[in-house]
Amino acid sequence: MWPAIVESCASFIIPSLQDVGKTTCSVYSSDVWGFDDNAVNALKNMKPVGLPDLVKKYGMLLGESAADHSSMFEENITLDSQAADSVTNRVAGFVCKTVLQGHSGCVTCLTLVGKESGYNTTYLLSSGWDRRICIWDLENQRLHDVFRNTSPDSWNVQELACDGIVIDMDYSVKRKEFAYASSDRMIYIRHFSENGNEMTLCNTLQGHEGEITQVRWNEIYSAWITSSEDGIVRIWSEDGLQCNLVVHTHGPVWALSIDLNNGFVITGVQNVIKVYNPESGKLVQTNIGHSDSVRSIVHIPERNQYVSGSWDGTLRVWNAYSPIERKKKQNKSDLQQRGDIQATYIVEEDDDVM
Numbered sequence: 001m002w003p004a005i006v007e008s009c010a011s012f013i014i015p016s017l018q019d020v021g022k023t024t025c026s027v028y029s030s031d032v033w034g035f036d037d038n039a040v041n042a043l044k045n046m047k048p049v050g051l052p053d054l055v056k057k058y059g060m061l062l063g064e065s066a067a068d069h070s071s072m073f074e075e076n077i078t079l080d081s082q083a084a085d086s087v088t089n090r091v092a093g094f095v096c097k098t099v100l101q102g103h104s105g106c107v108t109c110l111t112l113v114g115k116e117s118g119y120n121t122t123y124l125l126s127s128g129w130d131r132r133i134c135i136w137d138l139e140n141q142r143l144h145d146v147f148r149n150t151s152p153d154s155w156n157v158q159e160l161a162c163d164g165i166v167i168d169m170d171y172s173v174k175r176k177e178f179a180y181a182s183s184d185r186m187i188y189i190r191h192f193s194e195n196g197n198e199m200t201l202c203n204t205l206q207g208h209e210g211e212i213t214q215v216r217w218n219e220i221y222s223a224w225i226t227s228s229e230d231g232i233v234r235i236w237s238e239d240g241l242q243c244n245l246v247v248h249t250h251g252p253v254w255a256l257s258i259d260l261n262n263g264f265v266i267t268g269v270q271n272v273i274k275v276y277n278p279e280s281g282k283l284v285q286t287n288i289g290h291s292d293s294v295r296s297i298v299h300i301p302e303r304n305q306y307v308s309g310s311w312d313g314t315l316r317v318w319n320a321y322s323p324i325e326r327k328k329k330q331n332k333s334d335l336q337q338r339g340d341i342q343a344t345y346i347v348e349e350d351d352d353v354m
Contacts, residue, residue, distance in 0.1 A: 030099070030100040030107055030110060030124070030126050030136070031096050031098075031099050031100075032096070032097045032098045032099070032100060032138065032141065033095065033096055033097060034095065034097045035095075036095040097141070098141045100124075100126070100134075100136050100141070100143070102126075102132075102134045102136075102143050102146070103126065103127075103128055103130050103132060103134065104130045104132075105128050105129030105130035105131075105165075106128050106129045107126055107127070107128040108127065108128040108129065108165070108166060108167055108168070109126070109127055109128065109166060109167065109168045109169040109180065110124060110125065110126050110169070111124075111125050111169045111170050111171045111178060112124055112125075112138075112171065113125065113171055113178075113192055114173070116173055117173055117176055117192075119194065121137050121138070121139045121140065122137075122138045122139055123135055123136065123137060123138065123144065123194070124136040124138050125169060125171070125178060125192075127161065127166035127169060127180060128165065128166055129165045129166075131160045131161050131162055131164075131165060131166060132146060132147065132159050132160065132161065133146065133147035133161050133166075133180075133196075133199070134146050134147075135147070135194070135196060144194065145194065145195065145196040146159055146196050147159065147161055147190075147196045147199050148196045148197050149161070150197055161180065161182075161188065162180070162182040162184060162186065162188055163182065163184045164182040164183030164184035164185075164186075165182065165183045166180050166181070166182055167180075167181045167182060167183060167211070167212060167213065167214075168180065168181045168212070168213065168214045168215050169181070169215065170215050170216050170217045171192065171217065172217040172219075172224075172238075173219070174219065174222060174238075175238060175239075176191065176192050177189055177190060177191055177192060177202055178190060178192050179205075179215050179217070179224055179240075180215065181212040181213070181214065181215045181226065182212070183211055183212075185206070185208055185209075185210070185211065185212060186204050186205065186206055186212075187204065187205035187206075187212060187215055187224070187226055187240075188201060188204055188205075189201070189202045189203045189204070189205070189224070189240045190202060202239070202240065203239065203240035203241065204240075205224065205226060205234075205236055205240050205243075207234060207243055208226065208228040208230055208232065208234065209228070209230045209232075210228045210229035210230030210231075210252070211228065211229045212226055212227070212228045213227050213228055213229060213252075213253055213254055213255075213256070214226065214227045214253070214255065214256035215227075215256075216256050216257065216258050217258075218235075218258050218263050218265070218278060219258070219260075219263070220258075220260075220262065220263030221235075221263045221278050221279075222238040223235050223236060223237065223238055223244065223278065224236040224237075224238065224240060225256065225258065225265055225278070226256075227249075227253035227256040227267060228252075228253060229252040229253070230252070231248060231249050231250060231251050231252055231253065231269075232246055232247065232248060232249065232253075233246075233247040233249060233253060233256070233265060233267060233276065234246055234247075235247070235265075235278050235281075245278070245279075245281050246281075247265075247276055247281040249267055249269045249274060249276075250269070251269040251270045251272075252269070252270065253267050253268065253269055254268050254269075254270070254293050254294060254295055255267065255268030255294050255295055255296050255297045255308070256268070256297070257297040257298060257299055257306075258299070259275070259299050259320060259321065260299050260301040261299075261301050261304065261320070262321070262322075262323065263278060264276060264277060264278060264284065264321055265277075265278050266297050266299065266306060267297075268293070268294030268295065268296075268297055268308065268310075269294075270293055270294070271288075271290040271291060271292055271293055271294060271310065271312070272286060272287070272288055272290070272294070273285075273286070273287035273288075273290075273294060273297065273306065273308055273318065274286055274287075275287075275321045284321055284323075285321040287306070287308075287316075287318045289316055290308065290310040290312050290314065290316065291310075291312040292310050292311040292312035293310060293311045294308050294309070294310050295309055295310060295311060296308065296309040297309075299320060304319070304320045304322065305317050305318060305319060305320055306318040306319075306320050
């Protein structure tokens with residue numbers, strides 16, 4: 001399973017999957033990366049010798065095999081297997097597992113359809129300049145099917161998903177639908193199916209005056225979020241029938257992400273990161289530091305941090321937005337009237353009381 005995807009102009013993490021992997025877009029293909037199995041096995045089979053402190057220090061890398069070294073010391077080494085796997089994987093690093101080839105143009109976007117949607121395998125959707133949508137079986141590392149438009153007036157362009165190139169894509173687990181943004185200034189929402197003939201069109205989103213740069217599904221608020229070069233972020237109903245909110249960011253939006261803890265909208269507006277409340281459209285946080293356009297933003301919920309990548313050649317780590325709950329001071333008389341507090345009686349202690 002593959003919880004992280006990195007594409008050519010944006011990166012994002014999928015926290016719902018357990019193991020770690022990533023997929024990158026190259027010119028006409030997608031490269032699937034994972035941890036180096038040989039390096040992982042070598043680390044697990046290490047048999048460090050020396051002082052007890054040395055073995056304890058590196059014990060996490062040994063996993064269950066650490067128990068083999070317990071006879072060397074008076075106290076046994078006990079390790080958490082999940083923590084051991086995590087540390088081992090960080091040390092092992094990534095290698096390219098396979099290359100998925102099937103597109104005839106530059107691949108620009110990827111999104112995952114995991115087993116949580118009820119399928120027996122993990123699928124990867126890819127698209128790009130050739131306007132085709134490929135369905136990849138990631139676990140078997142092969143092309144499963146391709147999208148085919150079955151409408152009567154599209155017999156000569158059956159495999160083309162839209163009129164313009166496909167720029168970005170995201171998937172909704174709740175609705176089992178995926179949306180993709182096109183250079184024709186439209187967002188298409190389709191039902192996902194393992195059969196390329198059955199990816200029916202559910203709706204189209206229109207309203208942006210500039211080229212659409214990103215589309216994201218907000219799981220917490222059950223809404224589609226889109227951004228554009230026109231400097232506007234639009235928040236749509238989950239079925240795409242109406243635009244519920246228009247947010248003016250005062251600059252072209254090149255990156256878009258969702259805070260996985262609170263559902264707030266994270267945007268890269270030129271070289272500034274801005275966080276918005278999706279209900280009110282209020283700007284709640286601004287992060288300044290990049291000297292060129294922010295092209296990618298990832299939220300790491302475990303550390304509650306944002307990681308941003310920019311054309312200035314740097315990656316920056318920021319503290320994520322955390323709403324502060326402020327308790328409103330209330331009048332004592334008002335509380336008594338509502339019965340929220342009771343009268344307090346002070347009783348002086350008497351030495352005669354037993």
